[in-house]
Amino acid sequence: xxxxxxxxxxxxxxxxxxLLVVLPVLVILLIIVGKGASAISWDFLFSMPRDGMTAGGxxxxxxxxxxxVIGAIIFAVPLGxxxxxxxxxxxxxxxLSRLVKLSIVNLAGVPSVVYGLFGLGIFVTFFGFxxxxxxxxxxxxxxxxxxxxxxxxxxxESVPRHFRTVSLSLGASRxxxxxHSVLPHALPGILTGMILGLGRAAGETAPILFTVxxxxxxxxxxxxxxxxxxxxxxxxxxxxxxxxxxENVRYGTALVLLSLVLLLNLAAILIRSRFRRKKKW
Amino acid sequence: xxxxAAKFSIRAFHVxxxxxxxxxxxxxxxxxxxIFTIIGPANSGKTTFLHSLNRLIDLVPASRxxxxxxxxxxxxxxxxxxxxxxxxxxxxxxxPLPLPISIFENVVYGLRMQGIRDPRLxxxxxxxxxxxxxxxxxxxxxxxxxxxxxxxxxxxxxCMARILAGQPDVLLFDExxxxxxxxxxxxxxxxxxxxxxxxxxxxxxxNVAQAARVGDRTAFFLMGDMIEVSDTGxxxxxPADQRTSDYITGKFG
Numbered sequence: 193x194x195x196x197x198x199x200x201x202x203x204x205x206x207x208x209x210x211l212l213v214v215l216p217v218l219v220i221l222l223i224i225v226g227k228g229a230s231a232i233s234w235d236f237l238f239s240m241p242r243d244g245m246t247a248g249g250x251x252x253x254x255x256x257x258x259x260x261v262i263g264a265i266i267f268a269v270p271l272g273x274x275x276x277x278x279x280x281x282x283x284x285x286x287x288l289s290r291l292v293k294l295s296i297v298n299l300a301g302v303p304s305v306v307y308g309l310f311g312l313g314i315f316v317t318f319f320g321f322x323x324x325x326x327x328x329x330x331x332x333x334x335x336x337x338x339x340x341x342x343x344x345x346x347x348x349e350s351v352p353r354h355f356r357t358v359s360l361s362l363g364a365s366r367x368x369x370x371x372h373s374v375l376p377h378a379l380p381g382i383l384t385g386m387i388l389g390l391g392r393a394a395g396e397t398a399p400i401l402f403t404v405x406x407x408x409x410x411x412x413x414x415x416x417x418x419x420x421x422x423x424x425x426x427x428x429x430x431x432x433x434x435x436x437x438x439e440n441v442r443y444g445t446a447l448v449l450l451s452l453v454l455l456l457n458l459a460a461i462l463i464r465s466r467f468r469r470k471k472k473w
Numbered sequence: 474x475x476x477x478a479a480k481f482s483i484r485a486f487h488v489x490x491x492x493x494x495x496x497x498x499x500x501x502x503x504x505x506x507x508i509f510t511i512i513g514p515a516n517s518g519k520t521t522f523l524h525s526l527n528r529l530i531d532l533v534p535a536s537r538x539x540x541x542x543x544x545x546x547x548x549x550x551x552x553x554x555x556x557x558x559x560x561x562x563x564x565x566x567x568x569p570l571p572l573p574i575s576i577f578e579n580v581v582y583g584l585r586m587q588g589i590r591d592p593r594l595x596x597x598x599x600x601x602x603x604x605x606x607x608x609x610x611x612x613x614x615x616x617x618x619x620x621x622x623x624x625x626x627x628x629x630x631x632c633m634a635r636i637l638a639g640q641p642d643v644l645l646f647d648e649x650x651x652x653x654x655x656x657x658x659x660x661x662x663x664x665x666x667x668x669x670x671x672x673x674x675x676x677x678x679x680n681v682a683q684a685a686r687v688g689d690r691t692a693f694f695l696m697g698d699m700i701e702v703s704d705t706g707x708x709x710x711x712p713a714d715q716r717t718s719d720y721i722t723g724k725f726g
Contacts, residue, residue, distance in 0.1 A: 284534065354570050361529055362583035363560035363639060372586070373572060 224446050231444025240410040241421075250445055252412055256325075256420030257394055257452060259413065260404065263329025264336060264393040269386055271333075272340030276382075279341075280348040281370050300338035305398035307335045312402035326416040328404025335399055336389035343388065347381020348374060376467075383464040387457050394453045397424040407433075423449040480505045480643060480673045481526060486540035488521050490533065495521045497697045499540070503643075508665060508674045510688035510705065512681055514725065517694040519677040523645045526675070527562040528555055544643070560587070563636025564645040568652055569628030571620035571635075576612050579620045579631055583639040602637035606630045607664055626657025633664065644668065646676045650683065662687050681721055685709050693717045 235249055242248035283289040311331030321327045351374050359369040397405075405425035413420040427445045430437045481503040488496040496518040503509050511519050524530040525538060528549065542549050549558050560583060571579050580599045581589075589595065599616065603609040608630040612623070620631055629649055636644060646665070650658040665674055665687050678684050684691050688705035693714070701708065701717045712718040719725060 354566070354568075355572060357529065357532065358566070358570050358572060359582070359586075360532065361527065361559055361564050361566075362586065362635065363556045364583070364586040365556055368586050372582075377573065 221450075224443055224450060228440060228443030228445070228447035231438070231440040232447065236441075236444060237448070241408065242410065248410070250421075250423070250426060250448065252409060253421040253423045253426040253445070254448060254452065255412060256405075256422040257424070257449070259325050259420060260328050260332055260400065260422055261390055261394045261456065263325060263416070264332035265386065265390060267330055267333030268336050268340050268389060272337050272385070273344050273382055276341050276344035276348060277370060277375070280345055281366070281374065296338050296341050300342065303398075304335060304396050305401075307331055308399040308402045310334070311399060316403055322417060323402075323404055323406075323419050324417045325404055325413055325420055328400045328420075328422075329416075331399045331403045332393040332396065335396065336393050339389045339392065340382075340385045343385025344378070344382045347378040347385070350381060351377045379467045380464050383460055383467070387460040387464075390456050390460060391453050394456065395424055395449065397428055400425055423452065478504050480545065481675075482543050482546075484541045484543075486525065486542060487538065488518070488525060488530065489537045489539075491535040495697050496525070499699055501692065501699065501702065503673065503675060504690075505673050506669055506671075507689040508669050508676060508687050510684035510691045511675070511677045511694055512679075512684045512691060512720070513694035514720065515679075516696070518697040519694050520647055522694070523564065523647050523675065523677055526643070526645060527559045527564055529559075529564065531555070556586075560639045561641050562643045562645060563639065563641040564647065565629065565632045565636065565649045567648040569625055569632055571623070571628050571631055573619065573621055575617045576620045576623070576631060577616040580634050580638050582635060587639075598638045599634075602634040603631075605637050605668065606633040607660065608634055624657075626653050626660065629653060629657070629661060630664070633661075637668075641672065643673045643675065646674065646678075648677055648679050651679055658683075681723075693720060695720070 237249060237254065238251050239249035240251060279289060279292065283292075308331065311327055311334075315321045315327035315330050316323055319327075321330075355373045355377065356369050359373040360366070364372065400422050404419055405422050406419040407429060409419060409421050423445065427442065427449065430445065431442050479502040481501075483499050483501040483503075486496065486499040487494070499522070511522065513519055521530065524533075525542060526544075526549075530536050530538065538550075544553070544558070544561065547553055553561075572582065574582075577599055578585075580602055581595045584595060584598055600609060600613075603612065608627060611627060612631075620628065623631060629652075633644075633649075650661050653661070662683065665676065668674060669689075676684070676687065685705060690702065691705040691708045692702040693700045693708070693712075693716075695716060701712060701714045703713065708717065709721060712721060
């Protein structure tokens with residue numbers, strides 16, 4: 193075949209594939225915004241549900257999801273980053289570290305409903321936290337750990353090796369080297385992992401199903417040991433379990449969930465770009 | 474027999490990387506306030522030797538060292554903490570490797586790691602060490618700007634200032650001018666000749682002429698063996714070994 197023609201065909205196929213990827217995202221967004229925008233109002237966002245969820249707002253679910261995501265991040269980010277630092281900077285390449293790395297990869301592949309069951313067994317029953325924000329956050333935290341660890345490891349490994357050599361050669365200890373010459377430069381990458389984990393934690397339904405989510409709870413949680421409503425579960429309930437919910441309320445809830453994730457991501461991206469501006473090599 | 478004037482004395486020193494023997498049975502004395510130059514082709518163990526002197530070699534997981542190196546009569550493996558050894562024995566690498574922080578922070582990095590916070594001390598150290606490396610006049614008005622914005626030659630002098638700030642005893646240079654233009658190279662060489670009044674300098678170089686210009690004594694390394702060591706003038710006029718003569722005259726390299 194004529195190489196010029198071959199190039200044109202290849203280019204067209206690649207472009208088509210790219211457009212096909214964008215298409216579903218756009219369609220989903222269009223449908224959700226189109227059908228849900230009419231439900232969004234001050235009252236919908238900031239008031240309690242009434243009359244078995246057929247009227248009123250979704251404020252407890254919004255707040256609940258926020259609590260859960262923040263809780264999951266608080267548990268998973270320090271733990272994940274510290275583990276990644278250990279794996280990249282300290283552990284030597286032996287069977288134990290290989291086993292740990294393999295487990296992390298496998299952890300990422302575990303279906304989310306299994307995390308839910310695990311959370312039920314460990315946090316709700318065994319530790320006796322009950323169905324609570326604490327149990328839900330811990331379960332979500334464990335679910336996003338592999339994402340955090342993997343992206344933190346990549347971020348740490350992408351810091352040039354010579355930063356460490358130079359720092360050590362100037363008489364810094366290994367920990368000082370990590371603290372001052374490695375971690376600051378890995379921060380943007382670590383934050384990227386946090387953003388990914390955040391989105392996942394906000395959207396998952398199965399892990400919170402058994403561990404925290406309340407079907408209908410028209411009051412705000414008072415402590416971490418309270419149950420709470422959460423957006424993904426709320427969406428599932430009003431779409432399948434309760435008859436007679438207006439369509440725009442269902443899509444409106446989905447729209448709120450999407451916007452919330454987007455907002456959280458935006459905040460994290462802004463923080464990241466602040467760190468990136470300082471990074472230069 | 475240990476020479477009392479010796480800064481470093483190296484006794485029966487071997488380095489292996491896994492199965493590969495990188496340095497064999499090295500016996501050498503390096504005297505205070507001399508510029509000791511090391512020449513030899515690639516893979517002859519020159520950098521391995523330098524990295525042994527401040528134990529950067531420990532960073533290579535498969536490396537094993539045998540024999541003894543002492544600094545001022547103190548064994549560097551048993552008598553000295555690794556951090557203080559590295560402060561006493563500073564190194565400038567082949568490529569200029571400033572950290573991606575400001576000029577000021579690069580210079581005080583080692584001091585900060587020692588826990589020195591007093592701004593007066595830090596400012597003094599920055600001015601003193603940048604003057605010693607002849608960079609002060611060029612950068613004194615932009616100490617807070619990123620070190621990465623400097624030219625290659627300036628960066629390399631910044632790397633010198635960075636180790637001078639910690640008031641070391643010995644300066645190791647690993648082909649410090651291999652990435653620099655002739656003018657920057659000349660400036661670094663002039664600086665070395667002045668610095669030797671205060672410091673002991675060990676200079677590894679690919680450039681035989683450079684060794685002849687600045688060296689007091691010179692050693693020739695080949696494939697992990699030290700073939701010959703003598704006064705630089707003598708080595709370049711009447712080398713004792715045929716291989717040294719072949720290398721100096723450019724028959725291989």
